[in-house]
Amino acid sequence: MALIETRELSKVYTLSSKKSVTALNNVTMSIEEGEIFGILGPNGSGKTTCLKLLLGIIFPTEGEISIMGQNQYSVVTKKNIGFLPENPYYYDYLTGPEILKFYGKLFDMPPGIIRERTDSLLELVNLNNAKNLSLKHYSKGMLERIGLAVSLINDPKILILDEPTTGLDPIGCKETRDLLKKLHDSGKTILLSSHFLSEVERVCSRIVIFHKGNLLTTGTLESLLEEYKAENLEDLFVKAIRKFDSETGQTEEDAINLQSSV
Amino acid sequence: MKKAWTIALNTFHESLRKKTFYILLVVALVVIGASRFFSFLAAEDELKMIKDVSFSTIEFFGALIAIFTALAAVSGEIEKRTIYTLLSKPITRSNFIIGKLIGQSLIILLNVALMSIFFIGLLFFKKSPPDIQTFKTIFLIFIELILIGSITLSVATFATDAFNLIFSFFLYIIGHLISYGTQMLERIENVVLQRLGNMLYHVIPNYENFNIKDKIVVGVDVSWQYVGQTTLYGIIYIAIAVLIGIHFFYKREV
Structure with missing residues (x-):
């Protein structure tokens, strides 16, 4: 059963009358009950924007969010959510x-x-x-x-963690990973955003890769490694991003993704 | 309401930690204390002076504390990013604004209470214990300060700190001068200007309504009916300011 669902979720920030930035573009994904779901992506890829949208802190430009069958602003829903900001x-x-x-x-x-x-x-x-x-x-x-x-x-059912190991030393990182596994064993659904690939690789049952606000791919690590013929998560990550950039004709310099809204 | 109260107590405790609160309070107490040095005046005039200076000081420094506390209430949470953890919890945005209003009102209450205790102590020292009219004056100042704070809080939900600061002080001055302004407008023959003036008169809160010190100082009694009506006037404006603040805060992305 999907505990969290987003449908065609987009977030566009208007910078001026002629410029806007697409922080999240048409993202549809679902997170099942009891899984550790990892949102992966480089800095500025839309991970935090996605989490803020899920928590109702910012508002989607388009699309819908459902958390435990309710919208993201529901006080009842929020009673079941724990959030750790970056x-x-x-x-x-x-x-x-x-x-x-x-x-x-x-x-x-x-x-x-x-x-x-x-x-x-x-x-x-x-x-x-x-x-x-x-x-x-x-x-x-x-x-x-x-x-x-x-x-x-x-004692939330859903735990949303934004870069939970930022600033932690290796021992702290390991302790956090162990804790996440323990919480997962106790039945919690965990949504974890990180740009530390090894962290995600070790704890997540399913992942999604974001890049420039777009959802590139989603699935279990094994299925994605096979799909992209990658040796490990790092290899998969690079291949997914390069594939997207070559398909869209974008370069690294486009990272800010400024678009004309006119 | 329990959640708003939790936010209110937190706002109160956080505001108590701000140096601005203590600096303004100490300066205000020094000004009130200094008013007793007008001993070269006749005893009756000296008392009038003490009352006049003290009421004005409570009102002015209270307004400064109300504005600065309200400014920090919203932007402080956004700047320090504590707003993320707050809004991710099962609270509504109206809980947040109402909590902030109650919290800053508690700070205003504490500030007015401390300054008033000092002022009343001074009256006892001058062997002239305060009468009920003194308390009526302080009470209406307190309502005025909550109104000033609620307007700053409301504007903080959609405007920058710099704009809000200028706007709040501008409104504070205009709100005290508006009665004179409408008197002047009556002399203007231009109908459009007159209508504009009338509209502003009804929109901008008339802070002079809360100012009864001029009467009290010269011994003119103010009725309970006036105090009640002015309190109601203040509450209506506070409610409107809070509703506007809630409306904009529901639309605000943080």
């Missing part, structure tokens, strides 16, 4: 437990449950020793980990 920034005067309490309250969670979840999540992300430290004293890796804890406060 380079998460929270109110830095709060401590870890305080930030979790704040977000827990936004989910209408009872205080007792918030306390329980806070204790278990701080242990899960290994921040128990930093309980009394305000976030302004956190390292980048610690912020990423508290961000992950915040995204899990409501």
